Amino acid sequence: MEKKEIRSFIIDKLEIRKSDDNNSMTVAGYVTKFNTRSKLIWGEFYEKVAKGAFARSLEENIIKALWNHRSDFVxxxxxxGTLRLKEDDVGLYFELDLPNSTWGKDAYExxxxxxxxxxSFGFYVRKDKWEYIKEEDVYERTLLDVDLFEISPTPFPAYPESEVAKRSLEEFKKEIKNEKDLDLRKRKLSLELELI
Structure with missing residues (x-):
């Protein structure tokens, strides 16, 4: 039987957005960064996550956001669509629209x-790789494919290099506009190349 595992990550910056018009509260950032070492787990090994480790889960799974892994605080x-996840070149990025409930407001605050x-995230391991680091006399585990089922804001993270950025709604809209402009330029260039 597979063993359920939970990993927690420290966040440098947590992106917080609040819209006054509809009282929505959104937090965002990285659940984990790829190829970044965790703290020493159970005093026995370090761990890192390979790019693509979440790809299958993002296609197949319904993933929940919980408050500190508590299934009674969804x-x-x-x-x-209240939780959005994507893998990019940095890691697993999330955006979470918190509920207009007591625990949603408490989490936001x-x-x-x-x-x-x-x-933090909860998962089952589908495929991993172990390596002994002789110089440090420790093992390092790389997660290659995991069955992700939940992420959780938590006060006790295991991966110190994870990052969440804090920015305003205006900065977020500007970034989205820049991404759309870049996408439009890429499509235009693609069409121009097809015509050549």
Whole structure:
């Protein structure tokens, strides 16, 4: 039987957005960065996540956002789009629209104040690789393919290099506009190349 595992990551910056018009509260950042070492796990080994380790889960799974791994405090879900996840060149990025509930508001406030600055994830291992690092007399595990089922804001993360950025809604809209402009330029260039 597969063993359920949970990993927590420290967050340098947590992106917080609040819209006054509809009272929505959104937090965002990286669940993990690829190829970055965790803290020493159980005093026995280091761990890192390879790029692509979440790809299958993102296609196949309904993934929940929980408050500190508590299934009685559901903050969002990929099923209804309140949790959005994507792998990029840096790591596994998330955006989470918190619920307009007591625990959603409490989570938003704790994250905003910086009391909770970590993100964790729950998974089953499909494929991994182990390596002995002789110079350090320790093992290093690389997660190659995991069955991701939840992410959680948490106060006690295991991966110190994870990052979440704090920015305003205006900065976020500007970034999205820049991404759309870049995408438009790429499509235009592609069409121009086809005509040549």
């Amino acid at each position: 903050l969002g879900s990929t099923k209804n 704790s994250i905003k104040r910086g009391d909770v600055d970590g993100v």
